[in-house]
Amino acid sequence: MAHKKKVVVTGFEPFGEHAVNSSWVAVQELERLGLGEDVDLHVCEIPVEYQAVQNLLPSLWREQQPQLVVHVGVSGLATTVTLEQCGHNKGYKRLDNCSFCPASQCCMENGPDCIKSVLDMDAVCKRVNESDIGIAVSVSKDAGRYLCDYTYYSSLYLGQGHSAFVHVPPLGKPYSSQDLGRGLHAVIQEMLQLLEQDHTVEEHLHNEHCNHSH
Template identity: 75%
Template sequence: MDNSKKTVIVTGFGPFGEHTVNASWVAVQEMKKLGLGQDVDLHVHEVPVEYQTVQSLVPSLWERYHPQLVVHVGVSGMATTITLEKCGHNHGYTGLDNCRFCPDSQCCIEGGPECIDSVIDMDSVCKRVSTSGLGVAVSVSKDAGRYLCDYTYYTSLYLSRGRSAFIHVPPLGKPYSGEDLGRALQAIVQEMLELLSQAEDTIPCEHEH
């Protein structure tokens, strides 16, 4: 295994509700075609819109790949821009998933903090990508919506001590194509990796294995 390569996992969600084709998974597949450069080992996964699957899948991705970064992508019917989510929330999960299930506790991790922020400076990512001439509008948000997106993000942030990101994309054609979204994801994730590697250059490394 080439240790100089960074491992990055990007997930999109499967169909739910009126989203019979989920723009997030289309965007992730388009990004996979583009890749993240030769020094990044990119793995993509489609996540079903089910709380219990997320509970087992997210930890298994961290354990299997030991990634530098995990980026979850979801669709928001209200979004008109690509939205970088700053934090995940622990409580307030009352919406039923595709299996008509929601957690009894209505929370992600019992006893976990109410909110976990990503270690990635989303404002900085937003600014850099917005000025890069990509032709896709990017914004920042502090509310990932208290459904599977937020739930997945919080779970990942909790497991990774903040080395996760969440990106909301608008539905296809409103206004961007899958290819547009894929190009934007590529640029955004590359910026995130750049910021993480800069941070690692300034922070003494703590190995915990």
Template identity: 70%
Template structure:
């Protein structure tokens, strides 16, 4: 396999509102310390909580790294588990960002589909990670990433990658997990995602040989 096929980009968000330390970026940095194994070229980026920055940064990450997968991580004040988001939504962006801006169109991509699903089966990832002994972190699946910068980033990435993106919400630090525990959970989750992508591609290759 050429190296670009093993490149993974993981993003977390910068501070906003009461989240003066954003648990998502802390978790991503902890996960980077652990790594994803020698055969994965891992890049991490902090994303500012601004719609216009997301609109320029997400395409540039895809263009620069041509990653196998981009995983975006965000914090949710309502989450008590690590939550795998199945899809991103295009419309309903009314919340103002850190620079008091929101898109006039209130959508991510004018004319894009209402909802885009990830190619990764989040239910499978959830089951497999939950079966991991000793992880000590609860993982769940959600269909609604909340129509703020998290959802906006996810939809933009899904649109650009034809679904080869994932989004993970983490709870705020200490509610109940530490940054280290969240980092370990991200490592386990992203490894499962890569494993599932490998399996899906093997199946496609087998089908091409049959025909």
């Protein structure tokens, strides 16, 4: 029997004007849909607190050992399901739900300024938009220098790029929770397919290399 793929998907708790955080609502909707028989899906809600993220993410990667972690956050500016290509290390001045921000205003002392996902978000975006699920998807390179960006950077660092971040609009602007759940489902399926392809190519190259050594 094929080994199940482990995927962790997170949403955030309410903060600021977001009394209901559509990211967590969307993730719960995704959990109801599931990602199919061969995917073991684990979901969790992340506090909008820098220190909680620092404590939670390492244990999440260590205990779950996922092939992919997808973080979902709400953006009041978003009107599409937005795929973030990279996370940033510096510029964290906004106070969190505990009125705290890192003294260094950065995520990781001496870490690279920007870490990119191993996933090609343009490719994921194109595929989902071509599938015509009635939910628009776009790509962004700026996750906003708040807890979304902070979480994404930390996760990319811990998971060697095997992480993704998806920004969703607030509920009803324009999508319902069901729409957002379907959107996440489509996006994550494409991400897993891309990872699978890359893995197959790597194995193929590795085998070619091995065959030559005899």
